[in-house]
Amino acid sequence: MFHRPPPPDTPDEALTPEQERVIAKFRRFSSMSILVMVLGVAAVLGVISYRMMRAQPLATGEVTALLPKGAKIATTTVSGDVVVVVLDVNGATEIRTFDLRTLAPAGKLRFAVEP
Template identity: 50%
Template structure:
């Protein structure tokens, strides 16, 4: 069988091959860096330590005659709107621990 022998590249061709190899190396390193950044971001999201969620049972005592009008979640707060004898009151609780975070009362001017 006859083998085809590739002629030696010229000086211009060798320079072009070297430049293409360098560009491919840069592209490969950039791709590897991007894949590593994505994997780090995914790992951070999966394994960041916010603490485990603990189920808590909490009893909050309402004033006599009060009734719950509405509830809502705002960020990391639980908001409870109460009607206390005709006056509106808003109580907020931490959504993670259910500890009271604030109280806002609305009353009419006399």
């Protein structure tokens, strides 16, 4: 019912010094290969954990930005690490940008009509 391999005809022979050197060399190369692979995986996991620890959370809380008198918010959008607010100030267009992480003002651009 069960397949059994036939018993060996010859007993285990001792390895020659040349064969022992080849086996030792193979073991050395195998251990070096495993060591390099483990170091590579550790490096990748180290970089991933470093970036996760260094990531700064987005700003939370309340921020009040004062707008000029008569200004209306036309549109808002987020682009990269910047919040962009387009204002309509008495017929003139103004763009204000804020840093997404700190919500601090990053810039202001005004458009005016030539007289």
